[in-house]
Amino acid sequence: MVVFSLWVINKAGGLVYQRNFADGLAPLTSNEYLVLAGTLHGIHAITSRLSPMGSSSGVQVIEAETFKLNVLLTVTGTKFVLLTSLADTNADSILQKVYDIYADAVMKNPFHTPEMPIRSEGFDTRIGLLIGTGQT
Amino acid sequence: MAYAQPHPRLSVVSNSSQSSSTDHLSPTTSTRFSLPSAPSLHAPSNKAGPNRPNIYDRNLNKTRGAEVSSAAFAFLFSEIIQYTQKRVSGINDLERQLNTLGYRIGSRVLELMIWRAEGSSKAPKREIKLLSVLVMIHAQVWKAVFGKAADAIERSVENPDEYMIIDNDPPIERHISVPRDMSQLSCSSFTAGIVEAVLDGLSFPARVTAHNTPIAQFPNRTTILIKLEKSVLEREELLK
Numbered sequence: 001m002v003v004f005s006l007w008v009i010n011k012a013g014g015l016v017y018q019r020n021f022a023d024g025l026a027p028l029t030s031n032e033y034l035v036l037a038g039t040l041h042g043i044h045a046i047t048s049r050l051s052p053m054g055s056s057s058g059v060q061v062i063e064a065e066t067f068k069l070n071v072l073l074t075v076t077g078t079k080f081v082l083l084t085s086l087a088d089t090n091a092d093s094i095l096q097k098v099y100d101i102y103a104d105a106v107m108k109n110p111f112h113t114p115e116m117p118i119r120s121e122g123f124d125t126r127i128g129l130l131i132g133t134g135q136t
Numbered sequence: 137m138a139y140a141q142p143h144p145r146l147s148v149v150s151n152s153s154q155s156s157s158t159d160h161l162s163p164t165t166s167t168r169f170s171l172p173s174a175p176s177l178h179a180p181s182n183k184a185g186p187n188r189p190n191i192y193d194r195n196l197n198k199t200r201g202a203e204v205s206s207a208a209f210a211f212l213f214s215e216i217i218q219y220t221q222k223r224v225s226g227i228n229d230l231e232r233q234l235n236t237l238g239y240r241i242g243s244r245v246l247e248l249m250i251w252r253a254e255g256s257s258k259a260p261k262r263e264i265k266l267l268s269v270l271v272m273i274h275a276q277v278w279k280a281v282f283g284k285a286a287d288a289i290e291r292s293v294e295n296p297d298e299y300m301i302i303d304n305d306p307p308i309e310r311h312i313s314v315p316r317d318m319s320q321l322s323c324s325s326f327t328a329g330i331v332e333a334v335l336d337g338l339s340f341p342a343r344v345t346a347h348n349t350p351i352a353q354f355p356n357r358t359t360i361l362i363k364l365e366k367s368v369l370e371r372e373e374l375l376k
Contacts, residue, residue: 108311110217122313
């Protein structure tokens, strides 16, 4: 099980946090990451509108040939995205813990402006402790 | 360690020059001891209701062991800092405002603590020795405010009038990450204000400041530096 990368997307579709852990992903510039996050936000909106069985919370997992992309949507509209290997089974629990850490280290930090990029040492440290190098 | 800011109490005495920075804390009066206007004292507000005693009539011992949600406090404290930061012009100013806010808490904490400890005692006593006061702050005040004792008291080697109380992981700063460009800021100035009020209330006037002193094991380690006034040391000499 490998965790490649973590993204946090704000409710407007902007990428506010992006961090790579294990090697293996194609290297992209920060601008390209922003575009991809915006696109994912759009795809998420489409999937939640398309649902045939009433309301839906939108896409949760996108599987590709070599990796999968797990999405956790919070009630406030913030999205946590975890890029992992296909074999990974505990992405959901990692995302839930990331959300916990986000609530503690970001939302309770007076020096963070909501919806803006996350620059908080506490968040970085605790995410580092949680995921480490991404190999489990 | 430099003391660029004037003593916070001076800002009260000479309020005219400081009015812009303090008025947001007490808009109606100018002293830091001012009570917020309390209509419930005279006309019971509709919240107090006929069956619920208002807050001034409640038994003070009822909340002796009560605890506050640390998450709720973290959000409140975060908001206090954001609110204050918008209304000050620099880090020193921000620390002084936090100190002032803490002072208002400290004076109440001291009164309540002494009332609870000595109120029913036949021979109530009051600390008059510096060391026992410091130990009381380190243990009892910290327990009353944070639910745990502080981690150490130290005496400065260079300056005999300086004492330090050290907290390895101050609960109020647990979720705060100070940005790099404000690295001298210590949000524990709030705690420093509490300590200053307690010392003041026991007639040990001092200037109390907070400083970040991180070590590898405790990145949030904070030192509360107490610089006692000369008169305190002179009196201490006489009491020996």
